[in-house]
Amino acid sequence: MATEASPAAPAAAVPDPTETVARVVEATAHLLATAEQFDDAAVREPSLLPGWTRGHVLTHTARNADAQVRLLTWAATGTVTPMYASREARDSEIEAGADRSAEQLLADLREACERFATQAARMEPEHWTTLIENRRGFPQPAAWIPWWRLEEVLVHHVDLDAAFSPAHWPPSFTDPELAMVTARFNDPAHTDESPAFRLHAEDSDLFYGVRADPQDASAPLVRGPSAALFAWLIGRSNGDGLNVEPHGALPKPPGWK
Incomplete structure (x- = not known):
């Protein structure tokens, strides 16, 4: 862990x-x-x-x-x-x-x-x-x-x-994509309002933040493989298999403008 x-x-x-x-x-x-x-x-x-x-x-x-x-x-x-x-x-x-x-x-x-x-x-x-x-x-x-x-x-x-499926996407694709999509989600000019949450790509052990600092322990943390996280963020998955800390429902990612 x-x-x-x-x-x-x-x-x-x-x-x-x-x-x-x-x-x-x-x-x-x-x-x-x-x-x-x-x-x-x-x-x-x-x-x-x-x-x-x-x-x-x-x-x-x-x-x-x-x-x-x-x-x-x-x-x-x-x-x-x-x-x-x-x-x-x-x-x-x-x-x-x-x-x-x-x-x-x-x-x-x-x-x-x-x-x-x-x-x-x-x-x-x-x-x-x-x-x-x-x-x-x-x-x-x-x-x-x-x-x-x-x-x-x-x-x-x-x-x-x-x-x-998203599981076929390699980390060499999904890791840069996670960096790019979270950067866009953090720009109010391009996305709707969103709850603050963090992501932990467990296969690469990298953290990302959406309207939150990646290291801010007060924001909920969504864990999973990078491909599963990316698929969920862009609407290609409902997030099944991802884990949330503290335990609860997945936050809703912002929508694209």
Whole structure:
């Protein structure tokens, strides 16, 4: 059992883009292997996302690859090319593609992922330092783009509800994600009000705080594996298996704005 003297988690550093691209390629191969198992009936079935079928998730994951290609192009050329023309345009593309056949959905996803991998391979080292804007309009170095794509592939693979769960996420993914999501939860500009609580990722022995100092023993402490904690924070789990000290109900994480 870890003690309260264990270290608070460090802030997430900008990931190495070349290393992350390799991880995206690997995660994409697993995602495509899952998608290959779906027939037309399976892609009409509900995903884990309310109101979305598996067809919605597959279409969104493909269109996100194209959106990330636009950001890579921005970084490489200096020509401003936002991820999406608008939120409405993004949503329309997803709805328009969701009812396609399993074969069409798979082909689209595979081709979009190949476009991302091809454009990422063309990036020169200096391109990764270019400031682009994420989907919320905040300037970020282009080195973050591969990590954003890794998030999409790993999280939406879980959303397909097809034998890939948060337990398959490695700590090398969930530990940085916990640092990032708790930092965002601590920024009132981006999240709703929230009770104060702390997290203890037992597999990495790191502590995080949501509206609380990670070492503040007066705030409730939620313990569990990093993947289970991250899944609960982003709404991919109801928190089953997590432990709360003092004993009681899990606090409600803030919602995204």
